[in-house]
Amino acid sequence: MNPSQESCAKCEVSFTVNGEQKKVLVHPMERLLDVLRNDLGLTGTKEGCGEGECGSCSVLLDGMLVNSCLVPVAQASGASIVTIEGMSAHVLMKPLQEAFLECGGAQCGICTPGMILAAVHLLEKKPEPALADIREWLAGNLCRCTGYMQIFEAVAKAARGKVAK
Amino acid sequence: MRADPAEYRLFSPGNLQAVLSLLAGEPAQWLPIAGGTDVMVLYSAGKLPNRKLINIWNIPELRQIEVFSDRIRIGAACTYTALRRHDIVSREFPLLATAASWTGGIANQNRGTLGGNIANASPAADSLPALLVYDAEVTLISVRGERRVAYRNFHTGYKQTALAADELIRDISLPREFSGYVWHTRKAGARNAQAISKVCLAALGQIANGTIRDVRLALGSVAPVPLRLDETEHALTGKRIEPALIETARTSVAKEIRPIDDIRSTARYRTAVAGNLVAEFLYKLAAEGANA
Numbered sequence: 003m004n005p006s007q008e009s010c011a012k013c014e015v016s017f018t019v020n021g022e023q024k025k026v027l028v029h030p031m032e033r034l035l036d037v038l039r040n041d042l043g044l045t046g047t048k049e050g051c052g053e054g055e056c057g058s059c060s061v062l063l064d065g066m067l068v069n070s071c072l073v074p075v076a077q078a079s080g081a082s083i084v085t086i087e088g089m090s091a092h093v094l095m096k097p098l099q100e101a102f103l104e105c106g107g108a109q110c111g112i113c114t115p116g117m118i119l120a121a122v123h124l125l126e127k128k129p130e131p132a133l134a135d136i137r138e139w140l141a142g143n144l145c146r147c148t149g150y151m152q153i154f155e156a157v158a159k160a161a162r163g164k165v166a167k
Numbered sequence: 168m169r170a171d172p173a174e175y176r177l178f179s180p181g182n183l184q185a186v187l188s189l190l191a192g193e194p195a196q197w198l199p200i201a202g203g204t205d206v207m208v209l210y211s212a213g214k215l216p217n218r219k220l221i222n223i224w225n226i227p228e229l230r231q232i233e234v235f236s237d238r239i240r241i242g243a244a245c246t247y248t249a250l251r252r253h254d255i256v257s258r259e260f261p262l263l264a265t266a267a268s269w270t271g272g273i274a275n276q277n278r279g280t281l282g283g284n285i286a287n288a289s290p291a292a293d294s295l296p297a298l299l300v301y302d303a304e305v306t307l308i309s310v311r312g313e314r315r316v317a318y319r320n321f322h323t324g325y326k327q328t329a330l331a332a333d334e335l336i337r338d339i340s341l342p343r344e345f346s347g348y349v350w351h352t353r354k355a356g357a358r359n360a361q362a363i364s365k366v367c368l369a370a371l372g373q374i375a376n377g378t379i380r381d382v383r384l385a386l387g388s389v390a391p392v393p394l395r396l397d398e399t400e401h402a403l404t405g406k407r408i409e410p411a412l413i414e415t416a417r418t419s420v421a422k423e424i425r426p427i428d429d430i431r432s433t434a435r436y437r438t439a440v441a442g443n444l445v446a447e448f449l450y451k452l453a454a455e456g457a458n459a
Contacts, residue, residue, distance in 0.1 A: 029172035030179075031210065031220065053208045054275055055361055066248070066277040072207040073278070074200070076177050077224050120273065141360030142272020 017081045019044070020088025030076035035059045037075045038085060046086035046115050050144070057143030060116035061085050067123040069142075086115035094122050097160040107156035109147035116143045121157045131161055170213045179222035183229070183308075186335065189221055191310040194332035197221040201229075201244045202278030204271065205287045229282070229337065232256070238343055240306075243282025243336040247271075247294075250281065259346045262297035262369045266352065269293050272360045282336040285318075288326045288392075289363075291431075293354060295393035296369035296385035301341045308337040315340075325391035348373050348381075349455045351448040355440050357431070364388045365432035368444040374456030378407050382452070384445060389424040389437055398423050399445070408453040416449060417442035 016025045019042060026041045038044045038061070050058030052071050059070045062084040089095045098118055101107065108114045117140060124131055124139035131139070136157045145153060177200070180186050189197055198217035200206045201224050209215040223229060229244035232253050239255055247267035250256050257264045270276055270284070270293050284292045285305065303318035307330060318339070321329050330336065348371040356362040367387035373380045382403045384396040399419040406412050426437035 029175070030177035031170075031175040032172040033207070033211065052211050054204055054271070057272065057274060060274055067274045068278055069274045071211065072203045072275075074177055074203060074207065074220075074222075076179055077200075077203070077222060079179070123273070138268075138360070139273050142274045144361075 013076070015075055015079045017078050017083055019083045020085060026075070028075050030074060032075045033071050034061070034063075034073040034075050034078050034083075035070040038070060038083075044085045044087050048112050048115060050112060055142075055144065056113070057116040057120060058113055060119045060143065062119060062123065065126075067120055067142075084119075086118060089118065089122065092122065094125055094160065097163045098122070098156070101156040101160040101163065102153070105156040105159060106152040107148060113143055113145040113147075117145065117153055121160070124157070125161055129161065131157070133158065170210050170215065175210070175215075175218055175220065177220045177222060179225065181225055183226050183337075186221055186223055186226060187308065187310045187333070190335060191333045193219075199223045199286075199335060201280045201283050202246060202275075204275050204279040205283060223335070236343075238340050241281055241339045241341070243285075243338055244280045245282075247276035247279050247281070248273075251276070255343075259343055260297070260301060260341060261350050262300065262352045262371070263294060263341075266294040266297045266354075266367075266369065269354050269359065275361075281339055285321065285339070286328065286330065286336055288322055288328050290322075290325065290390060290392055290394075291363050291367070291388040292393065293364060293367050293387060296367055296387045297352065298339065298341075299385035299393055299395045300369050300371050300383035301345060304340045306337045306340065307331070307334045309334045313337065319395055322392035345371055348383075349452045351451050353444050353447065355444070363431060366426075366437050366440045366444065368441070368448065370445070370448040370452075372448070372452040372456060374408075374452065377457070378405055379403050379452070379456075380405075384420075384448070386420075386424060386441055386444075388431075389426045389441055391425070394424060396420060396423050396445075403449075408449050413446045413449050416445050420445050 012027050012029055038047050048058040050056035054069045054072045060067055061070045064081050120140050120143050128135055136154050197219045200220045229242040231242045233240040234255050247270050250267040251264055284294050298318050304315050305318050306313055306315050316329050351370045354367045355365045364387055369385045371383040382400050386394050402419045420442050421438050424441055426434040428434050
């Protein structure tokens with residue numbers, strides 16, 4: 003088969019999203035962001051800039067934080083994807099939610115799913131991060147409301163709370 | 168105008184030979200895509216000229232970092248995260264590990280690749296001055312075989328490279344010769360993360376008997392290509408670091424670079440900062456090199 007013919011048409015791509023096996027019929031260059039939102043109805047993943055600058059579309063792809071606007075869906079074939087919707091049962095979710103509420107870490111909410119996922123990605127690798135770690139690991143997630151300090155405080159508080167328990 | 172995915176093809180052969188066959192079969196038609204941090208930006212904006220893309224993200228040979236006694240070989244599709252986490256890269260090639268930590272944010276470091284940075288050939292790329300001072304060599308591969316090119320000869324003009332239409336960058340090789348050097352790197356940009364540099368310096372040096380035995384300087388964002396400062400290096404080698412030499416260095420840097428005014432900065436600012444960064448390195452070399 004001529005590969006160029008084959009890959010122009012829609013194709014089936016299978017992956018795991020939030021623990022569930024999914025199969026979608028898509029053009030291979032569709033952005034993972036659009037497939038998550040439009041085909042799978044997972045609208046917790048936001049589009050901000052659409053060019054990898056803002057982190058609103060962050061998801062975990064095989065455990066790694068990525069901007070889903072920069073991932074062609076065909077590259078997610080066979081992968082395990084976690085979106086903000088998949089975080090509800092995560093052990094870090096309750097401390098992070100509470101800390102974001104208490105510290106005022108969420109205002110308009112567009113950046114929040116990405117911020118939470120970036121924070122989870124950090125805390126899974128560094129459970130007791132220094133402020134410099136939090137600043138670095140969240141640097142790819144832009145917020146136009148809070149001025150960031152409330153978010154950094156929230157992540158630090160969630161980490162302390164988690165460690166204390 | 169946003170791209171219509173139906174107009175684009177993306178083929179995932181899954182192995183290197185098949186990728187090379189496709190590139191050879193229709194040279195210049197297929198654009199390799201690894202982590203997509205450059206390609207997808209153009210694509211989403213509807214500005215990607217290519218309609219056929221070939222997935223090289225999942226090619227195992229391109230994702231390895233191999234350590235030999237005299238060099239390390241970094242697969243072209245190794246991510247910045249992989250570079251930062253690699254023990255030898257962090258210890259012996261701190262200019263590269265540091266540049267990797269400046270590139271984008273964590274999410275882009277998880278996807279962006281060293282080979283992609285080279286192929287994209289932006290003169291502002293943060294990792295490329297480091298490759299210049301470490302005397303990197305790139306291996307280019309095609310169905311015709313492979314060839315090695317000194318990285319300093321790879322960029323032939325603004326966004327122009329030595330890569331033939333059927334070739335792929337397979338790896339980047341660095342000699343393990345620089346662990347005793349004083350190193351210094353600095354990026355001047357609007358913000359640490361997610362910001363393209365106004366000027367970026369990578370520098371290595373060694374002092375012996377009170378004079379500069381070896382010095383290596385490279386700058387990003389000051390010329391159509393990442394620039395190694397051969398003339399300035401020559402002017403410094405064998406000299407004692409003192410205020411007059413630092414002024415000589417500033418003058419030489421200003422003569423050697425070809426900065427422009429653009430949206431991020433001005434030629435005048437870049438010239439001043441380039442001189443300051445080299446001066447800063449020389450002070451550090453004088454302070455630390457004597458004890459090394």
